[in-house]
Amino acid sequence: MWKWFHRLASPPHLYRTAAAFAPWFAFAAALLIGYGLVDGLVFAPPDYQQGDAFRIIYVHAPSAWLSLFGYTTMAVAGAIALIWRIKVGYAVAAAAAPVGASFTLSALVTGSLWGRPMWGTYWAWDPRLTSELILLFLYFGVISLRKAFEDPNRGDRASALLGIVGFVNVPIVHFSVYWWNSLHQGGTVMRLGKPEMPGSMLWPLLAMLAGFMCFFGAVLCVRVRGEILSRERQSTWVREVVSA
Amino acid sequence: MHEPAVGLTAEKIHVWRGDRHVLRGVSFAARPGCLLHVHGPNGTGKTTLLRVLCGLLRPESGVVRWGGDPIETIRSEYQRAMTYASHEAALKGDLTALENLRYAVGLKRRVPDAQLRTTLERTGVGLCADLPARVLSAGQRRRVAMARVLAMRSTLWLLDEPYTNLDAKGGDLLTALLDEHVGAGGIALVVAHHALPLTGAVDRLELAA
Amino acid sequence: MHEPAVGLTAEKIHVWRGDRHVLRGVSFAARPGCLLHVHGPNGTGKTTLLRVLCGLLRPESGVVRWGGDPIETIRSEYQRAMTYASHEAALKGDLTALENLRYAVGLKRRVPDAQLRTTLERTGVGLCADLPARVLSAGQRRRVAMARVLAMRSTLWLLDEPYTNLDAKGGDLLTALLDEHVGAGGIALVVAHHALPLTGAVDRLELAA
Amino acid sequence: MILRSGFWAMGGYARFVWPSIGFALAILAWNVWSARRHHARALVRVRRAIQMARSEES
Amino acid sequence: MSAAETDVGLLRGIGLVLARELRLGFRRPDQLLQPLVFFLIVTTLFPLALSPLTSLLRAMAPGVLWVAALLSSLLSMETLFKADADDGTLEQLALSSQPLGAIVVAKTIAHWLVSGAALVAMSPLVATALSVPPRALPTMLASLALGTLTLSWLGAIGAGLTVGLRRGGVLLSLIVLPLAMPLLIFGASATDRAIGGENPAGALYFLAALCVFTTSLGPLAASAALRITLE
């Protein structure tokens, strides 16, 4: 296990692994998202309370999920890199940040569009909503801190540290609906035991969740490859790979 | 004065800093083709004198004249004719060496980038032209500052310890440039702690403690 | 290595800055009583090397050892034994020269103000002891920095162009101090562009372009 | 079935449903585009570095 | 070469300094966005700190918007001359043959372009989040545009006076904020009246007058201030 971990941590190996995985992720993502969209938008019955507006869930929940998953990926990769001095960790963290930020934006926008018919307003200063907005700011902070350094090594380490410090916000986003009485509804899918949703609504949602995760994986693979290339541009293996 | 009023003259410059009477009636005349080597122990007012001469500091008493006129009265003409290089290299860290030159020299005369590149090559930092000044080494920054002085094509150079941080080759280059400038009828005031190995004549102005 | 592990050694230090491979496998050993004169043209990595040696910069590869141990592993011990003087004088403008010394040296060893004043007098800036560092001249700032190095009483001195801005007397003083330090079994690494006129033996480390 | 007008109307919520689907898909598309551009730029940087190294050698 | 051939005119000088400032700004695009982000963050802080009742929000919105604009403009103002003073390039600019006033004008305009103008462009979004009704947006935009330009000039004077002082930033706010008070009062009241459906023309005219006044005297005052502190 430890050996495998170390092998993966070598840049050329991760570079090749990412290349091998990317098309599979992309393929799975296309299938799952395609199925989820069609089944969710066309075949699933309208919600008895929300009518057809509930269909926004098929993009909102996966986006919101990825916003948290992306941040977690970034923080964990950064922590691994900082603690064990594993350089590819920084590459993964740098690759995850913009992707996660984009899904945070997507969660905010789709959520607001959903909020208007449900709560009568696009925006409210509700704990879940606010903490999600803070998450976006944190992403921005991490990204611009990395860019603010001339020396990429220092930028990597500084933004990894900030990512770790900012991680406190992730549980806040997730649990805010339980800790405070919130406009936003609590977990429906991830509840242990029986989900309260009928299968006809649930299956496309699960497909979308899985599809978005695969999509994240595919994009991350491509970005990690790019990060590794430009970080290792002085090394001989990159030169061989590129000039070949 | 019965001599023709050309070049830079200073008459009885007095400057106090805090409670110290730093410059106590400094006078000199520097005519075209003259290099004035300003020297003296640390803290005797060489930098202070140069700042007075370039008009950044107003002396308590005394006049600085350029071509016979007090410099305050002909400020823009004087500033066109003069270039000052201070203790620090005065470069913008976020701009490249070339851009630094472009925006500094460009305010004095129109100059194409190609010419600035040539000047940078001449002072030995042609390869650093497109690096941000922030990452340059101390000596490279000095060389860029030297290129700026050159590119200004001013008559009067006021240089505060220009040999600082330069390697042996850089020092020789600077000496050659000073020789050339003075030989072509320019005026240079140079602060330095060691003797200047110029081929031409060197006047010396000693500031005593 | 079969020799006893004392002093400062560097093994195959590699450093990249931007796209430049600045230090390409620098190695040396400096034993007690040794002065290492680091020289080479501008921009060849002398300052970079000194920052690696004092632990402010992590090299891409290579180790710096103090008494045989890598310096990261014995950081606080190493920092107690070492003093670094950078290109700039590193003084707080709002504090007086004496206060600057007090707060810098005081973190390494307990030292009464009277002793610091004596050190300042020794480096020729006793009269500036109570002036804020902001108003000091370039050479006076250097001399205060020199006093700081002296007052630290460290075994290892890392000095980056310490002769900068010093007048002739100041240069001689510095040479004498270096001689004394090395003579008493200290180690000094000195970056300078000219030959060092020391009486003792001087090792040379040349960084090539 | 898709062609029935009720589908596009989304039960009166078309104004909210379609923009959010559209925005989410746009984010997906942006991610694909920017990841590919990121990779292409990295390649350019590597090529430039190789060139610089060659010119330094010669 | 003849003097005429190579002489640099006033306009060309201003253009050159403007180009320099913009290039410095765009060299770090993320930093260009920072006054904006600051503006956004400060405006989100308020609803957070208050119980977010829409009616209360709407009543506060003009105040919040204007105070945020003021602070954000002020923060970025601090670096107007300070960065140049620290690295010695300000001295070089002052010794160039261009008049100091021209340099001040160029730097201030560049500052407004990269901070004030961007802020104005962003403000409708923020205003909507603070539940300002759409009909008040044109007035708010006009008042903010005039106000931020005036602020840039005031800030230039303050920055000129405080450059070279340690912690000049906070001192700068002490100097500029009192000067900016009338601006704030009239700007907020114009927006407020527009929200309430009243006629905001009076306040807008006053803002315009202030803007013209500072634009004409600002360069003079700022370059005088700079000359004093440079010495």
Added chain:
Amino acid sequence: MSAAETDVGLLRGIGLVLARELRLGFRRPDQLLQPLVFFLIVTTLFPLALSPLTSLLRAMAPGVLWVAALLSSLLSMETLFKADADDGTLEQLALSSQPLGAIVVAKTIAHWLVSGAALVAMSPLVATALSVPPRALPTMLASLALGTLTLSWLGAIGAGLTVGLRRGGVLLSLIVLPLAMPLLIFGASATDRAIGGENPAGALYFLAALCVFTTSLGPLAASAALRITLE
């Protein structure tokens, strides 16, 4: 001399750095007052920008107080390491034989003493001007005291991360403000509840917990940040 005789212990080291910071602060007493004056100005700007109805003012007061405290603390935070980094003394401090954490602790405490503590002491005056009833003052004082200390630690982390960057100040706020938002929410709500006569204990406990948390982890994180940026 023997090592024992001259060695400098941890506490003595912290004390020395603390003395240095305070001396630097008091060398310019006018600048010492600046965060305070900034706090005063921001809190007076609001009533100016709004129609000063007492009821509205009272509803806004906790928010205004807290936002002003946050911004004022943040602004002065910027210079925490920057001034030392610019003149090279931070490097010297880092190379002294004291652990970097100790130096960070000393600097942060000094910062809190000259900005946070002074601000807390001043707040009753401002609160009264914003027509906060006297019965809410103890809660407000307690919450501000806890809050400003927490802020100082958060600020130290942010300042450590951004030291040496151009325009680090705005980046600093981008980093610190999101982290400070929970603080703001709970601080304002504690004050708000106290004004409304409700029990603020819950929010105060939360603030106290945050304060303990940041005080214990802050030095670590801030010195790690500093070590990264110093390189």
